[in-house]
Amino acid sequence: MKTKAGALNQGLIRCHDCGILSQLNTHSCPVCASHLHARLPHSLQRTAALVISGYTLYLPANLFPIMTVTRLGTGEPHTIVGGIFALIDSDMVPVALLVLVASILVPVIKLLGLTLLLLSVHFRWPINARFWTIIYRIIAFVGRWSMLDIFMITILVSLVNLGGVAQVIAGPAATAFASVVVLTMFAATSFDPRLIWDNPNAYD
Amino acid sequence: MTDFNDPINDVSDAVINKRAELPLVWFLPIVALLVSGWLISKAMMEKGPEITINFPSADGLEVDKTKIKFLDVEIGKVTAISINDDLKTIQVSAQMSKNADDYLKENTTFWVVRPQVGLSGISGLGTLLSGAYIAMKPGDGESKSDFVGLVTAPPIRANAEGKQFILDANNLGSLRAGTPINFHGISVGSVLNHELTKDADAIRLTIFINKPYDQFVRKNTRFWIDSGIDLSAGAEGFKVRTGPLSSLLSGGIAFRNDPDDPIDSIQAENTSYPLYDTYEQSTQIIYNNTLRYVMYFKGSVRGLTVGAPVQLRGIPVGKVVHIDLELDESTKDIQVPVTIELELERIHKVNQQANLSDKDIMSQLINKGLRAQLQTGSLLTGQLLVDLDFYPKIPIVPNDNKSIYPEFPTTANSMDQFTHSANIIMDKIAKLPLDNLTDEINKTLQSLQGTSKAAKDMLVTAKGTLNTTDKTMNSAQKVLTTLEPGASTHYELEKLLQELTRAAGSVKQLTDYLEQHPDSLLKGKEGD
Numbered sequence: 110m111k112t113k114a115g116a117l118n119q120g121l122i123r124c125h126d127c128g129i130l131s132q133l134n135t136h137s138c139p140v141c142a143s144h145l146h147a148r149l150p151h152s153l154q155r156t157a158a159l160v161i162s163g164y165t166l167y168l169p170a171n172l173f174p175i176m177t178v179t180r181l182g183t184g185e186p187h188t189i190v191g192g193i194f195a196l197i198d199s200d201m202v203p204v205a206l207l208v209l210v211a212s213i214l215v216p217v218i219k220l221l222g223l224t225l226l227l228l229s230v231h232f233r234w235p236i237n238a239r240f241w242t243i244i245y246r247i248i249a250f251v252g253r254w255s256m257l258d259i260f261m262i263t264i265l266v267s268l269v270n271l272g273g274v275a276q277v278i279a280g281p282a283a284t285a286f287a288s289v290v291v292l293t294m295f296a297a298t299s300f301d302p303r304l305i306w307d308n309p310n311a312y313d
Numbered sequence: 314m315t316d317f318n319d320p321i322n323d324v325s326d327a328v329i330n331k332r333a334e335l336p337l338v339w340f341l342p343i344v345a346l347l348v349s350g351w352l353i354s355k356a357m358m359e360k361g362p363e364i365t366i367n368f369p370s371a372d373g374l375e376v377d378k379t380k381i382k383f384l385d386v387e388i389g390k391v392t393a394i395s396i397n398d399d400l401k402t403i404q405v406s407a408q409m410s411k412n413a414d415d416y417l418k419e420n421t422t423f424w425v426v427r428p429q430v431g432l433s434g435i436s437g438l439g440t441l442l443s444g445a446y447i448a449m450k451p452g453d454g455e456s457k458s459d460f461v462g463l464v465t466a467p468p469i470r471a472n473a474e475g476k477q478f479i480l481d482a483n484n485l486g487s488l489r490a491g492t493p494i495n496f497h498g499i500s501v502g503s504v505l506n507h508e509l510t511k512d513a514d515a516i517r518l519t520i521f522i523n524k525p526y527d528q529f530v531r532k533n534t535r536f537w538i539d540s541g542i543d544l545s546a547g548a549e550g551f552k553v554r555t556g557p558l559s560s561l562l563s564g565g566i567a568f569r570n571d572p573d574d575p576i577d578s579i580q581a582e583n584t585s586y587p588l589y590d591t592y593e594q595s596t597q598i599i600y601n602n603t604l605r606y607v608m609y610f611k612g613s614v615r616g617l618t619v620g621a622p623v624q625l626r627g628i629p630v631g632k633v634v635h636i637d638l639e640l641d642e643s644t645k646d647i648q649v650p651v652t653i654e655l656e657l658e659r660i661h662k663v664n665q666q667a668n669l670s671d672k673d674i675m676s677q678l679i680n681k682g683l684r685a686q687l688q689t690g691s692l693l694t695g696q697l698l699v700d701l702d703f704y705p706k707i708p709i710v711p712n713d714n715k716s717i718y719p720e721f722p723t724t725a726n727s728m729d730q731f732t733h734s735a736n737i738i739m740d741k742i743a744k745l746p747l748d749n750l751t752d753e754i755n756k757t758l759q760s761l762q763g764t765s766k767a768a769k770d771m772l773v774t775a776k777g778t779l780n781t782t783d784k785t786m787n788s789a790q791k792v793l794t795t796l797e798p799g800a801s802t803h804y805e806l807e808k809l810l811q812e813l814t815r816a817a818g819s820v821k822q823l824t825d826y827l828e829q830h831p832d833s834l835l836k837g838k839e840g841d
Binding site for chain 2: 151154155158159161162163165166168169172173185281285288292
């Protein structure tokens, strides 16, 4: 085990807003008067709540049709997975891959990654802290890109509104999926990555 | 779950943060759970029973795509298609929606709707793009989940209001299920199906008339095939009738009700009507009291057809119902018996007399000289009609009538008479000794030639004579000049004439005397 060189170990708290280091027992920042916390308060609890909400909504997001594309009066509602298969069927493999990554892989990776982070921190799993910090960074970065699908649907719904010729109708899964993305983004921000390093069993 | 506190650095900044985190954040997963739970349970609730339908073929059916519709509302979806063990039919499994539960009964029927492009129009156009779908017609009976699909759509649409009627036709022609039925040109229904009657002598068409037009199908309503262009060339000349454009292409049925039909004679469902082949036929009134006669015409009846009118002074009173050709094997005589039907109800009778049947009237009329003759109805088509009129002078020549009907005396028609006379004339011309005639004419001509020659000679002589005459005339002139008054010769001549007159008088006296006294010639004058 390696000696922690964090600010907390040296009896210091960093202000969230102005970044100034204060003594441990200081309640509020001497510069900007904001409340001082050694770590994001209730970070694990909040993240866990958000991640669980994400899981719950991920289910309807994949079970229900995300959109109905009507061409000349006909068309069936597609689920996300169904849409990917439809894209493969119409020989649009690259687009199918994009949708697969943006709509399936990214949310799943995010949810699973956050879950693992939470579990590793809570149960003090011996993990590679550096590696998981990178994972966390990726999760935080990639979060918004899952909205690709939702953006596409919103644009399509408003643009492709040609009455009987072609029409795109968003399904209930779209809302659920958007909620999943938003919730995971919040979960990522509410997770304090410093907690990874606070794990005594973690190694570098 | 609690926040992680480093056990090594048991540094507590928790003085202010020891308050338990408000459990508000845990509402979020609860709400999410509720929402997704509600969504999923709602979807589960909407899921109805799973059914299976057997079809002869899966043409156009696709898993997860083909829908089951009732009144164009989607009530289910095909989830699987498999081949049955008999290797002849397929089984379609379908997930029905919750509200379809009430329709899935014993008599519920399913059939596949595919796009159909026919002359009468396009049906199921939507299925061109969406693919075929399975249509359902709810039935009654016990609940059921295994069905046998129909090969063709059932006759009635599930919900349409109206009435079903039966039409009896001789020939299906271009009539099909879906053939429109027009009422004054409005499409008011269609043919549902057609079937051969049990004894295979007619076609029974089941038709459906939509509300509110079904009320016009009454007691004396007539249906006829309103097919395309009806070009009829009958004894009355050419006639062209056309129906609506759609029936022009594919045929149709039209009907018309009798304005005299009261509103209470609206007919019940499944009433049977005859289907007339043409509009013409449907307009003919059906007379029940008819008299049949058989007629024997001399010569050809070419142009006379069954149905040709029988006219009395130009007004139709009946029609030809049968034309036969008879050969008497013993005498080798050929006869053409033409059976006609007289509809005497068409004749308006005045001064009616009781106990006088139609038959009696007819025999009296025949005795009065009523005869039938063939007449050309239309010179263009050469169609014949039977004309009745009075020819009291023409005797009744009975024929060898083998039919069950009484014979109606006939007479040759004016054209026949004309040709007959013409024949006679031609015969006479043929009989003329034309050879002799020409011989004689030749001779005459030859003698004429001689005569003309003689005449020529004569003329030459005449010319000489004329010259002599000229000279004579000149001499006469000279003589006459000498005889002019005043001339001495003239005087002498006058004198001479006087003398001659006197002499003549004497001679007269003498002759008179001699006449009276012829004896004086012998005896001389008496009394001197």
